[in-house]
Amino acid sequence: MADITVFLARQVRTMEASMPTAEAVAVRDGHIVEVGTLAAMTPWLDNYDHEVDDTFIDHVIMPGFIDPHLHPSMAAVLLPMEFTTVVEWDLPWSEIGAVNGRVELLDRLIELDADLEPEAPLFAWGHHPIWHGEIDRETLNEISATRPIIVWHRGYHSLIVNDACYRWMDIDLDAARRHPQIDVDKGAFFETGLGFAYRYMTSFLLGTERFRAGLDRMRQVIHHGGQTTIGDAAMGMYGFEEEWGHLKAVMERPDTPFRIQLMPFEMALGGEDDSDEAMIERVLSYPQRNTHRLRFSDHVKMFADGGFFAELLMLKPPGHLDGRHGEWMTPPERFEQVARSFWNAGLKIHVHCTGDLGVEMTLSTLEKLQWERPRFNHRFTFEHFGISSAQQVARMAEVGALASVNAYYVYELSRAFADHTLGYERASQMARLGSLERAGVRFAVHSDFTMAPAKPLNNAWVAANRLNEAGEVMCPNERASLDAALKAITSNAAYVLGLEDEIGSLRWGKQADFTILEADPYDVGAEGLRDIPIWGTVFEGEKFPI
Amino acid sequence: MTSPDGLVPVTVLGGYLGAGKTTLVNNLLTNNHGRRLAVLVNDFGAVNIDVDLIVSHDGDTISLKNGCVCCSISDALGESLDRVLALDPQPDQIVIEASGVADPAKIASYGYGWPGCRMDAVIVLADVETIQDKAKDQFVGELIIRQLRGADLVLVTKSDLVSEDALNSVICWAADIAAVPVTPVSHGDIDPKVVLDLSSFDLDAKWEPQTSHDADSIRSAEDMFETATLELSRPLDRSRLEEALALWPQDVMRVKGIVRFSEDCDCGAELHVVQRVGLRWSIEPTLPNTDLEDSGGRLMVVVRRAAVDATSLISGLVDG
Known part of the structure; x- marks a missing residue:
């Protein structure tokens, strides 16, 4: 087998501003050695045994899609x-x-x-x-x-x-x-x-056989959506060691064409029985378990308010349409205390927050922590980001926050929530991506699967169109641009996971993870994103057709 | 010492962070009330029990010499309930310490309907120094009010830390919101008969009406409440009892009894359990009880001393 494989394509979309398009990607040992034109690769090709693979000559190579938050x-x-x-x-x-x-x-x-x-x-x-x-x-x-x-x-x-x-x-x-x-x-x-x-x-x-069969279906779902990296945002919900055993058995196989970054669930609700120091020590010890595809890192999950689909979001006035109440998942004081310990230990904090009061509590905590002990490059990420205001987005930009947004809420819930939960104005502005983009807050979109289909192109389509299941466009000013929507499933999703040096775009040194499309999303435009057929993926240089 | 219906009563302790739930739990676990409690707690690390009282400490369960156990609510509350219900002997009562952000009325649904359980009461604790500020807090204010409104009894804690006037003003404020009995407590020192179910154990015991103590230290737990038991020689008039349960004032903290009703009532001669906690009351048919085979039953009340005369209160049910 040759040392270097050069994949030729009708178009390569690198998601790198320096060279947005290319015709070829050269790969060695699962990593990219060079992106560009075949001619420009001559210095490499003269020095190494190589083959040219033209399987994708009629296709478009994108960086492998990333869903940073699912379960x-x-x-x-x-x-x-x-x-x-x-x-x-x-x-x-x-x-x-x-x-x-x-x-x-x-x-x-x-x-x-x-x-x-x-x-x-x-x-x-x-x-x-x-x-x-x-x-x-x-x-x-x-x-x-x-x-x-x-x-x-x-x-x-x-x-x-x-x-x-x-x-x-x-x-x-x-x-x-x-x-x-x-x-x-x-x-x-x-x-x-x-x-x-x-x-x-x-x-x-939760019987082993049924659970593992379910996980195996999940394996197929992830590949089917064109994803090569996902984030498990609450690993261990049903028991840490049990899940770890199941994940290793089902996912860590040569035919699994993606990797999973794991955020442990156990301390997410405030860690009750443990001191903060013990929790931090545990978080930092988990990467010792890492396998090729299953990886812990220094990212931690916390929870502010309740679920969006379950309508348990905490809202600022005027609250829920029908007078019902949301729920805090962590007491605000406890939240602040644990967040401070994590922050001071240099961990990267991801916070589940769904309502504008949940966002407010999270944001005011982050502002306090930034005041006490300023940090750059902290990757503090607002997860889901259901209801928020433009003013909150401006403050998020000030303190360097990121967002990982379930844009799909707009598709399935905006009409129903307008009628039954929030009224029209707030419902139409859920998942406020346009404001994030204008304010320069980097954002990913995620599926939170099974809350939304694990199909990054579909989520990018919702983000860029804001069309709901009733056929209405909800708040066009909150649409993401096509470019931002595509970054939200590639380069910015990698950034949210802290993996931007490894995945998310195509350049020398990165993992050779590609999603192979039948059409160029920049040609197709926002309206057609979700209908672009996916040929399959390349994971660490190996082809995995769907 | 099982309860008359064979179900284990569940008491829920609610209230925001710092309200004093852990202090009360520590007290209940070590207090000499003669009941084997199973206490389910959220913050297992905070439970602080004298090592001399502990028989074993096994992961997330502490067993005490007095027969009480304390367990961590590790994953699901239901699993923890099943775990303590499976203990042999079964606990006389289960106490659930709700999380600081829980709506205790929601947790109470476990008490109502978990297999083997029966709801006793929702007791909500409020820190006298902070509760009114918390009730205005933008993040938790609404929750604080909701917690108080879900209570059967409210305990205003750390009452020794403020002046009499300040304490009374918080008690009135809380009573206004919760519309149930509100009582002060310091260092978790409260008469267990107020916070725990009056079990058949109490009902079977031969209670002597207690004579008045020195009334100086009105905030001492023992002196704050008075208990009286009425031995019933004949069946009660049901409508008269129902009227009393509905009308007795908030100074009546708890009522518990096993009674028979007069024959003109449709329910015949079967035994009924009578219960009132705060203002919520119920009368439910129950299994035959050999101890009470020949009597009309027994009724017990816990009242705020000096506010109500317990003996005359219950005697009124059978007079005339």
Whole structure:
């Protein structure tokens, strides 16, 4: 085998300002030695045995896509389930159409019931009353009297089961009847009632075989989306050592065409039982475990307010449309204390924050820390970034913050949140990317999969168009430019993960990670981003077609 | 010492960071109240128990000589509940220390409906020095108010740190928001009968109506409350009891009893458990209890001393 492989392409998009386009990339031992024209590479090619690979002569080479924030473990639980959401999913093993309306949902459940082997429980994820109306135990009994059916809320907010499921769970119905957030007659478990239901389901859902099969599906999903690096933003949600074992078994294989940067979950909520020093010591010890594809680093995760899909965001006045309240996931004082310890230890802090009060708490903490002990290049990152104001964005720029944004919120939730949760003005301005770009705040977009499809081009498409599932453009002034949207899934996503010297653009010395497209996104333009077919990827110099 | 319905009562301790929950937990674990408590805590590291009282300290569980255990709420609250419910012997009562940002009324749903559990009360603690400022804080103000409104009883803690006037003003303020009994406490020193369920253990014990102590130190826990037990020789009039439970003032902290109702009531001669914590009350049918086979039952009240006369309060139910 030759020392150097030169990949020729119709176009190479480097995402490097010095040389935005090229025709060839020369690769040795999984790393790039030079990008440019074939002719300019002569000094290398004269000195080393080489081959020219023209597989991509009709294709476009982009830097390998990066999703800096998703959850393989949550996906491993969810991917073995059936998807019945109001939006479509293009998964490697099937194309799943949108399920819109109560009738469509019930028809889909009937189909699934007919297809599944007898006795197997039917877990259907994606129900949302806004689109699917109310479903109850009787509704599900009519679909099957013998198969356990579990209908799971899109935002993990509730689940609804039938009588066969009660039998399968062997549930204590007397206790369930006393629970204020379980309606036994309707078969419905809400919020804290979910914990009650999980009691009877976790051993099934987290069973090694099922979980690893789910992780393997996740492996396919990541490749399918054209990603060569992802960030696991809360590794160990279901138990650190268990997950570490599963990840090593399923992901650390020669045919896995991506790497995972892991942020441990355990101290994310304030680390309760440990001193801050002990937590920091542990964080710094994790990289000793690193394998080729699974890597810990010095990035840590913290949580401000509750989930966006679950509508638990903390809001400044005027608050939620219906007067409901969000939740703090970490007490603000504790948050500040832990953030200070992490900050002073030089760690890179990522904060889950979804509402403008969550952003405010996070931002005022960062401002305080910058005042106490100024740091440059600190990579403090606002994760998700649902609701914010332009004034907050200006302050983020002042203190050097980054953002990793779930732009997809706009697509799926902006209309529903305008009507039911926030009113139009705030809902239309969720995921404020235009302001970030104007203020010079570097941002990535992420999927938080399974919150959004793990398809970077789709997320970039939402970022650059702000078109929602109802077909409306929401706040065009908050659209990202095409260039910023593409940086958000390549160079800036690498920067958010602290890996910009290694991945995210194409130049000498970087990993030979490419995403191979059938069209040049700069030619196609913002409107067509999500429809660009992906040939596959190159991971560390090796081709992996989809 | 199981409760009359065979379910373990759950008490939730709520309140913001620094409200004094850990101090109260430390007290409950080591206090000589004769009950085997299982206390589930968020901040396991902060629990500070004299080593002489500890039998074993195993990872996230501390077992005490008095039969109490303290466990960390490691992952899911439900798992922790299952863990202590599986202890042999089963604890007499479970106390959950809610996280500082939890809505304790939400945590209470575990008490209502976890297999093997029954809800006792939500007790919310408020630091006398900081609660009013916190209630105006832009980040947690709304949460502080919500925590108080979710309480059955409110304890205003660190009461020794402020003047009598300042204390009273905070108590009135909190009572106004929470609309439940509010009582001062310092160093976690509170009569366990106020914060814990009055179990059948208490009901079975032969209580002598206690005579008044020296009333000088009104803030001492023992002196602040008075307990009275009424032995019922005949069935009660249900509507009269219901009326009393609804109307008794906030100075009545807790009511617990096992009673029989007169035959004109539809519910026949079966035994019922009566409970009131703060202003929330219930009457539920219960299993036969051999101890009380031949009697009309027993009713017990804990009241604020000097505010209400406990004996005359309950005697009123059977007079005439």
